[in-house]
Amino acid sequence: MKLTSKGRYAVMALVDLAKFNDINPVSLRDISLRQGISLDYLEQIFSKLRKKAIVQSVRGNQGGYVLNKKANEIKLTNIFDAVDEKVKTVRCKKESKKGCNGKPTKCLTHNLWDELENHINDFFEKKSLEDLIKDNIERRI
Amino acid sequence: MKLTSKGRYAVMALVDLAKFNDINPVSLRDISLRQGISLDYLEQIFSKLRKKAIVQSVRGNQGGYVLNKKANEIKLTNIFDAVDEKVKTVRCKKESKKGCNGKPTKCLTHNLWDELENHINDFFEKKSLEDLIKDNIERRI
DNA sequence: CAGATACTTGACTAATTTAGTCAGGTTTAT
DNA sequence: ATAAACCTGACTAAATTAGTCAAGTATCTG
Numbered sequence: 001m002k003l004t005s006k007g008r009y010a011v012m013a014l015v016d017l018a019k020f021n022d023i024n025p026v027s028l029r030d031i032s033l034r035q036g037i038s039l040d041y042l043e044q045i046f047s048k049l050r051k052k053a054i055v056q057s058v059r060g061n062q063g064g065y066v067l068n069k070k071a072n073e074i075k076l077t078n079i080f081d082a083v084d085e086k087v088k089t090v091r092c093k094k095e096s097k098k099g100c101n102g103k104p105t106k107c108l109t110h111n112l113w114d115e116l117e118n119h120i121n122d123f124f125e126k127k128s129l130e131d132l133i134k135d136n137i138e139r140r141i
Numbered sequence: 142m143k144l145t146s147k148g149r150y151a152v153m154a155l156v157d158l159a160k161f162n163d164i165n166p167v168s169l170r171d172i173s174l175r176q177g178i179s180l181d182y183l184e185q186i187f188s189k190l191r192k193k194a195i196v197q198s199v200r201g202n203q204g205g206y207v208l209n210k211k212a213n214e215i216k217l218t219n220i221f222d223a224v225d226e227k228v229k230t231v232r233c234k235k236e237s238k239k240g241c242n243g244k245p246t247k248c249l250t251h252n253l254w255d256e257l258e259n260h261i262n263d264f265f266e267k268k269s270l271e272d273l274i275k276d277n278i279e280r281r282i
Numbered sequence: 283c284a285g286a287t288a289c290t291t292g293a294c295t296a297a298t299t300t301a302g303t304c305a306g307g308t309t310t311a312t
Numbered sequence: 313a314t315a316a317a318c319c320t321g322a323c324t325a326a327a328t329t330a331g332t333c334a335a336g337t338a339t340c341t342g
Contacts (some may be wrong), residue, residue: 001221001261002229003142005301008250015249027317035248041302047319060310061316080142088143107176108156108277109149112268119264120142123257136249146330168288182331188290201339202287 007085009037010045014079015132017055018071025057025064045083052082071130080124087120089113148226150178151186155220156273158196159212166198166205186224193223213271221265228261230254 012035017026028046032039046065049055056068067074080086090113153176158167169187173180187206190196197209208215221227231254 001142001144001148001226003231003254003257004299007142008231008254011253012248012250019249029317038302040304043319044302050319057318058310059308059316059318061312061314063310063317065318085142090144090149107153108160109153109273111276111280112152112273113144113149116144116261116264120257120261123260127253132250132253135252139252145328170288179331181333184290185331191289198289199339200287200289200337202285202341204288204339206289 004085006045006083007080009035009041010049010079010083010085011076011132013037013042013045014049014054014067014074014129015136017065018067018129018133019136021067024062025066027064030064048083049079052078054078054082067129071133072128074129076124076127077121079129087117087124089117145226147186147224148221150176150182151190151220151224151226152217152273154178154183154186155190155195155208155215155270156277158206159208159270159274160277162208165203166207168205171205189224190220193219195219195223208270211271212274213269215270217265217268218262220270228258228265230258230261 013031016031016035020026020030028039028042031037032042046055046057050057050065053068054074055065057063057065090110154172157172157176161167161171169180169183172178173183187196187198191198191206194209195215196206198204198206231251
C-alpha cells in the first residue's frame with residue numbers, strides 16, 4: 001500500500017506554486033530547482049493538472065503556471081484524480097457479472113476494502129491546498 | 142495507492158479460516174478451493190502468518206491451520222505486518238541526515254504524508270478479524 | 283510400515299508498473 | 313529574431329508483484 005511519487009510530486013509542486021504565486025506566474029524550472037523534481041517529469045504532471053483545470057498556463061517568455069482556483073477549493077482528491085493517483089484497494093470491481101475471485105458471490109472481505117477506500121478518500125476530500133500552506137507557515141514559526 | 146493481493150489474500154484466507162474453524166484444522170487446499178487462491182501462493186502467505194504466531198500449523202493427514210489467538214485479538218495491522226504489506230506514503234524517511242528531496246529541510250508536504258499514514262493505520266488498528274466475521278454473518282441474513 | 287495428505291522452503295520468472303528520460307516540437311514576450 | 317517556457321508522445325531501465333515450480337519433511341491412518 002504505497003503512494004506513487006507522481007501523486008506526491010503533484011502535491012508538492014502545487015504547494016510550491018501556491019506559495020510563490022504573487023504577480024508573475026511560476027515557472028516549472030523554478031519549481032524543479034526548489035523541489036528537486038526533474039523538469040521533464042514536472043511537465044508531464046502539469047499537463048495533467050492543466051487538463052483538469054487545476055492550473056492555468058501562461059506561455060512565452062516569463063511564462064509559467066498559475067492556480068486556476070482558490071487554494072481552499074482545491075482538495076487533495078482533485079489533485080490525485082488529475083494525475084491518476086487512485087485509491088485501489090480491490091481488483092474485483094469491474095468484472096461485471098462475476099463477483100470477486102471469479103465466483104458469483106462477493107468475496108468475504110469485499111465490504112472491508114470498500115470501507116478502507118472510503119476511509120482514505122475521506123482524508124483526501126477534507127484536505128485542501130490551503131490547509132497545507134497554512135500548516136507549512138505555522139511550522140516555520 | 143493500492144493494496145497488493147498478498148495483503149488481500151491474507152485477510153480473505155484468515156476470515157475463511159476463522160469461519161470454518163470448528164474441531165478440525167482447516168487445510169490450505171480447502172481455502173484455496175473456496176477462495177480461488179492458488180495453493181502455492183497460500184503456502185507462502187501462511188508461512189509468514191505462522192512465523193508471526195497468528196496461526197498454528199497441524200501437520201500430517203487431516204492437518205491444516207488453526208488460529209493462534211482469538212479472532213478479536215487479531216487486528217488487520219497484525220495481518221498486514223506479517224505479510225509485509227506496509228503503508229508507505231513517503232520515501233523520504235530513512236535518509237538519516239538529509240530531509241526529503243535531498244535537501245537539508247523536510248519537503249513541504251512531509252507532515253501531510255505522516256498524517257495520511259496515521260489515518261490509514263488507525264483503520265487497520267481498529268478492525269479485528271472478529272469484526273469481519275460478524276460483518277459477514279450479518280450480511281448473509 | 284506404507285502411503286497419502288499436508289505442511290515447508292527456496293529458487294525462479296513473466297508481467298506489470300513506476301519513475302523517469304529524451305527528442306522534437308509550438309507559443310509568445312521582448 | 314530569439315530565447316524562455318510550455319507541450320507532446322514515445323521510449324526504457326529498474327523495481328515490484330503475483331505467482332509457479334520443484335523438492336522436500338512431518339505425521340496421521342490403515
